[in-house]
Amino acid sequence: MNVTIRLFAQFRERFGPVHELALPEGERLAEVLHELAGQTPDGVAALFAPNGRLLDYVIVMQGAARIEHDHAATLELRDGDTIAVFPPVAGG
Amino acid sequence: MEPYIGIQSGDVEIEALVRAAKVPGTGAVVVFDGVVRDDGIDRMDLETYESVARELMAEIARKGIARFNLLSVAIVHRIGALDVGENIMIVVVSAGHRKEAFEGAVAMIDELKANVPIWKKEHLRGGGTVWVEGNAEALPWGPGSSG
Numbered sequence: 001m002n003v004t005i006r007l008f009a010q011f012r013e014r015f016g017p018v019h020e021l022a023l024p025e026g027e028r029l030a031e032v033l034h035e036l037a038g039q040t041p042d043g044v045a046a047l048f049a050p051n052g053r054l055l056d057y058v059i060v061m062q063g064a065a066r067i068e069h070d071h072a073a074t075l076e077l078r079d080g081d082t083i084a085v086f087p088p089v090a091g092g
Numbered sequence: 093m094e095p096y097i098g099i100q101s102g103d104v105e106i107e108a109l110v111r112a113a114k115v116p117g118t119g120a121v122v123v124f125d126g127v128v129r130d131d132g133i134d135r136m137d138l139e140t141y142e143s144v145a146r147e148l149m150a151e152i153a154r155k156g157i158a159r160f161n162l163l164s165v166a167i168v169h170r171i172g173a174l175d176v177g178e179n180i181m182i183v184v185v186s187a188g189h190r191k192e193a194f195e196g197a198v199a200m201i202d203e204l205k206a207n208v209p210i211w212k213k214e215h216l217r218g219g220g221t222v223w224v225e226g227n228a229e230a231l232p233w234g235p236g237s238s239g
Contacts (some may be wrong), residue, residue: 007223009211010223028139066146088226089113091138091145091169091210092126092181092201 001025001079005036008086011047011058015040015085016072023077029062029074033085047085059086095153097144098168104182109166112184120190120199124183130176133214136224138171138180141209145169151223152203157181162187167200169210 001087005019019036029036033054042064047058061067061084065074077083093115098104099195106123113121128136153165167185183201187193212224 006141007210008139009213012139053201064147071193077112083145086141086209087211087223089142089207090205090212090224091208092205 001027001077003027003032003077003079004082005032006084008084010087011085014046015043019058019067027065027077028073029060029075030058031079033060033072033083051059057087059088093157093164095150095157095164096166096168097146097149097153098166099140100168100170101144101147101172102170103167104170104179106182106184109182109184111166112168113184114164114187117188118186119188120208121184121186121194121213122190123180124181124201126181126201128174128176128178128180129175130234132217133176134217135173135175137173137213137215138169139211139213139225140171142171145208145210148208149204152200152207154202156185156196158189160192162196165196165197165200167204169204169208171210177189182203202209 001023003021003023005021007015007017015036033047034044034067037047047054049055054072062081110121110123131231138196142150149167153167154161157165168182171182185193206227214222214224
């Protein structure tokens with residue numbers, strides 16, 4: 001299946017703006033983000049706490065729906081998903 | 093009336109938005125012009141998650157129209173590199189009376205600032221850059237709306 005990961009602001013600078021991933025069926029959101037983060041020095045620590053949970057200030061969306069951090073560990077991605085990862089917003 | 097939503101790099105034609113806001117029944121037009129403040133910076137860069145930002149701006153505007161009985165709402169947010177003094181976000185609201193127009197504008201601006209996925213990176217006058225910190229608690233897609 002194909003999944004797009006989009007990153008914004010500090011996370012875009014660290015990990016790049018877009019990653020188009022071809023993944024096996026059943027991949028879970030947190031695993032995919034962990035693997036992506038691990039490709040960059042200190043990347044895992046930028047998104048995840050030592051216990052493996054996403055840090056509080058990391059916002060993750062699947063389409064237009066925000067994903068609860070506890071849900072990210074078990075959420076299976078679907079073909080065509082767009083996942084967005086960004087810090088708290090500061091517009092206006 | 094459907095709100096007008098804009099996300100653009102160029103400046104905003106505020107007078108045109110004010111003219112368009114004067115629909116039949118209008119007794120008050122409120123204009124908010126948020127500008128880049130000189131907090132020891134030369135400029136700032138703004139970026140957005142545009143598809144989600146547009147959707148959310150429209151939702152905030154529609155809620156504002158319904159809640160405050162507004163006649164029209166236009167929201168335009170700029171992105172890209174902006175110098176000190178440039179317009180960042182323009183909100184133009186019309187209503188039958190000033191109270192609804194002012195209160196509606198304030199409520200929508202607060203929600204826009206807290207919720208719309210837009211980020212600012214400041215270029216400090218002495219060199220270096222810093223991302224403006226946002227509020228993690230204020231987002232609309234809270235844990236209860238996880239999908």
